[in-house]
Amino acid sequence: DGKDENKIASDRINKAVKKSYSQLFNSHIADYKHYFDRVSFAVKDTVNTPIKLKLPSNERLKAYSNGAYDPKIETLYFQYGRYLLISSSRPGGPPANLQGIWNKELRAPWSSNYTININTQMNYWPAEVTNLSEMHQPLLDWIQSLAKTGKATAREFYNAKGWVAHHNSDLWALSNPVGDKGDGDPVWANWWMGGNWLTQHLYEHYRFTGDKKFLAEKAYPVMKDAAIFSLDWLVEDKNGYLVTAPSTSPENKFKDSKGKEQSVSVATTMDMSIIRDLFDNLIEASETLGTDKAFRETLIAKRAKLYPLQIGKNGTLMEWYKDFEETDIHHRHASHLFGLHPGREITPLTTDFFNAAKKSLEVRGDEGTGWSKGWKINWWARLQDGDHAYSLIRQLLNYVDPSKKNTGAGGTYPNFFDAHPPFQIDGNFAGTAGMAEMLLQSQANYIHLLPALPKAWSEGHVKGLIARGGFEIDMDWSKQQLNNATVKSLNGAECIIITKVPVKIKDSDIVSQKTDNGYKISFKTSKGKTYQIVKL
Template sequence: MNRIKIIASCLLVSITVFQGNAQQKLKLQYDKPSTNWNEALPIGNGRLGAMVFGNPQKEELQLNEETIWAGEPGNNVPKNVYSNIEEIRKMLFTGKNKEAQDLALKTFPRQAPANLNYGMPYQTAGSLWIEFPGHENYTDYKRDLDIEKAVSSVSYKANGITFKREVFASFADDVVIVKLSANKQKSISFSLSANSPQLLSTSKTQENKLIFEGTSGSADNKRGKIKYVGQAGCTLKGGSLTTTADKLVVKNADEVVIRISIATNFKNYKELSINPTEKASSILAKASKKAYAESFQNHLTAYQKYFNRVSLYLGDSPQSEKTTDVRIKEFASSYDPQLVALYFQFGRYLLISSSQPGNQPANLQGIWNHKLSPPWDSKYTVNINTEMNYWPAEITNLSEMHQPLFSMLKDLAVTGKESASEMYHARGWNMHHNTDLWRMTGVVDGGFYGLWPMGGAWLTQHLWQHYLFTGDKEFLKEYYPVLKGAAQFYLDVLQEEPEHKWLVVSPSMSPENTYQIGVGVSAGTTMDNQLVADVFNNIINASKVLENDNKSFADSVAVALKRLPPMQIGQYSQLQEWLHDWDKPNDKHRHISHLYGLFPSGQISPFRTPQLVEAAKNTLVSRGDVSTGWSMGWKVNWWARLLDGNRAYKLIKDQLSPAPLAEKGESGGTYPNLFDAHPPFQIDGNFGCTAGITEMLLQSYDGVVSLLPALPEEWKNGIVKGLRAQGGFEIESMEWKKGKITSITIKSNLGGNLRLRSYSKLKGKELNLAKGENSNPFFEKPSVKDPIISTKAHFSGLKIPDVFEYDIATLKGGSYTFSAEE
């Protein structure tokens, strides 16, 4: 009898949890219009983006199209610099570091020289304005962004009538759609106009359409050659439509649907041959033939195909009924697990909305930017930010969203041959720490921040990770030349340093950091060594998988791999950032690039390399928690890899604190619209934190799939569905109570051995205690050299938690369910 009661009680708890999961609203909601851009709400379909402000009297839709960038086709590779690069190498190897930095700045000045550019800015198309006469006074105002449906809504009462707006960027029809409705017929009257900050821009009406067009701006020595055309048309139920020279005027309609199409002349990074007028007209005409209900349903189906793959429940709280801006303000002092779940899903929403297959990758602001000269040009910064944008792609079941990044890598493997050959006299391809629409690969920001030839090394990790998650051999075969070209470059540029005869990259730097005042250029930084090790291991493993005719090349890579420096632990018991023990104990720099080996790479592991883990932790503690938004996002992932869920959650609380009003600085946080702040806005922090939350719940590296590796005390009960792991494994459902797994179902999409790691003892008929190395080739662990440890270093010892490890022989397409032993 008692056993029956216990089972009934457990079932009741389970039902309660699942009901809570079903009832949670995935909405950003507000009770007042936005007063600035960081309060407006983002919509996007990968190509088109809009920020919806929600003002009753005068609605603004600030518009973006992903290919509106300043400038024109062309690379930015300088000529005749190889001899200076050789001289810089000699200076670094003879201790003349300051002289090396001076020569680097002379060779690559901080301001772009007359014959070069340091990259083009991503730019806005302008804004569409919907002005409603007589709506100055309003009540019952509500504004929201429903990320389950990818639609933003506004409702209010004016003159006794309830008005509603619904706005979405259609994934099916490739237009922005606005539906205006009211609870009283003949109530909708407004004017529609457009403007742009672009110097070369016009707006007019033609054939009952609003036409706005322009040409992108010039920068450095590059003329703006992107031509764009926007067209907006209205479909009315009742009422009338008239035009002025530059406005559409609607009067006394029952309902209106506005469709907005934008196109440019961009075909690819080297060709501008598309007719933007014809393209915009064709898209708009096709979309306008469909009824609103059909358009919305098609949009919903296309969007939810991706979004609905993953759900997350972490608990319920009355805070969820409050407006989002209030919840952010109160998060540090209130229990609000739903805000974490919302923020997690918001990151997935942003990735789906800014990175669709066949389009451009998400840039520094995704696709949302209202300026001609945005912060950091809103380019692709590849010494962390672009990579961070795509950390959630595989693990949160959005593998297709990775495709634009892969496509850009193919382009860079072409343009990067110029920088590899001209600057370094090397084979293969490379790039530095920035690129743009035109796929530039030369130095950006001069010889201080820009002399970092490692962008390709990091970006190509995404190719290998995609293969590890999907097992797609055809993909690996297609992108093998990109991987090989990156490896060729490093084979050719590695230099023998004089003290240990290690092979190192020189000149380079540890991204944006210095080891003495004004000096950052260096040789053999820890991050470089980790990146090259991953590049070499990837090409060796890819050659094995493909069984191609490149064995001799893989053998030469393997020889060089053995000569890379080991990681080192310095005098402060820290993971050394540079080849020499130059770290400063009071350094609070936002970049902690040498922890790349901990995450996103898997070279450092609590179970394999405990001394390196302790040194990495010491570094992380020394740097502190509060920093720029993206830096705090990265720290969530690091603390998750250190198996410290409470500290990772503390970083989430730091991230989900109100962003400062300052436009500049390094004290991040979150804006009222959930955008991440550097400040100002950078989207990478959103993506980084979404990845970090996932890493707290599921990790797949180190030869295992690890369940709830870094669960904080605040998430006592929860359910997650749809996360992905290496080897093609998918968490169909994982439930936990009181911090311990109660049940898990895993689908095997590729078959092969599944090795599970859990803090809880599991039961199930397929389970076997793990023995030896994991036989699944997708879980091969990297070989890491023993670190060199300073005689001054002191280890207190880290307590590594006890775990259970199991092997399950899975079949392709099979699902396997396990539960925790009581």
């Protein structure tokens, strides 16, 4: 927009060099600790296995990869993800890309772009829940730019209203499908849900913060335009369902009736789940803001006609319109599970789909790249299987020697960067987010404390996690059971909590009630007040 970038850079440098080293250092530490110190997480060493704490972290990582018990290296990894986000994504700057800010190549892997069929979104999964909402802002701002270029792409490519973005973008908010200099493939290039998925971040920011001004002025208009494109893009099939056609499931293929590999289908599960998620979020937002009733009613009517989730003959959640044979049952992407995470369509209350999602993950297996294992931690946490999620943490933290040939097996480099391989930062962020999901979930309009606590974390505490609705949560547990928790109400909303043990509000007569989903306790809150939850 006409800025003199050379002058901006030189002015900042000149301002910095006028300060002493100690001034710069102290200013940096104060700034960093302002964000980092909001959250603490510790797991007690209940095995009392001698750990050589004076070993360099890379040596401890090697030992851990060989089976050593070292809970401190797990909590270090959790906090390392927060460090990376604090350091690579600040208000006023660009979002963290595939390498954050740590690219050492002249031409980075995948050009350090924004891959928006999973990787960019994954970078920001830990932002809100680990109390780093400000670090989310660069992505939220960039989405505003993408929505502008996406309007031109929707109009010029598809003669459609609203805005669209595909699988890949960049610093300049590219929104059209990319072709790799003529070597493109529909399996990754032709996917129309990148913008729709990104709008989830706008609404999630509202759900965590309760910022209605942001919802009305920044989130809702962009979400609405994404939905308008979807309404133009959807077509009716022979059974009266609204479907996407053509449709792909990012980077995965199936076999047609003749056994030939194909990638283009109709109404892939990820497409339909993303659109349902967008419509649900917009319907809720419209109700919250008390606006746009006619459009809300249109979305409600269209949502009822969207092609539904399907369960295949082997009990898994179907990825495509038909129960096609998969070409790679262990594929790194499992995009059809979007409704389990980061979506909220599949929960323990949707029993059949919940079990089908679990079966899908069992068939997919734990193999994969670093970021793939990171996503699987989040999925297993949502399935409330803490031990399986924990086994994937150990796999994600598998030592990868950077001097050896790329084997394709994901893990962690000596400096704790995620090994896709090569280095991609999204796996780090997914690992941190997954650990948070094991401790706290709030996607289903209630707060679930310790939903997926593994046996390896039988005793510990966490402070400063954030739940949707605007609640700051501290928890202390032992013998895999919650002892007590504190809930600070940031907005004064009603608080609904689910626990695995009966609890009460300290100094009150409010006691949890047993339900099919655990023990439930509900109470009204006042903004800024802290409430003590104690085990009965």
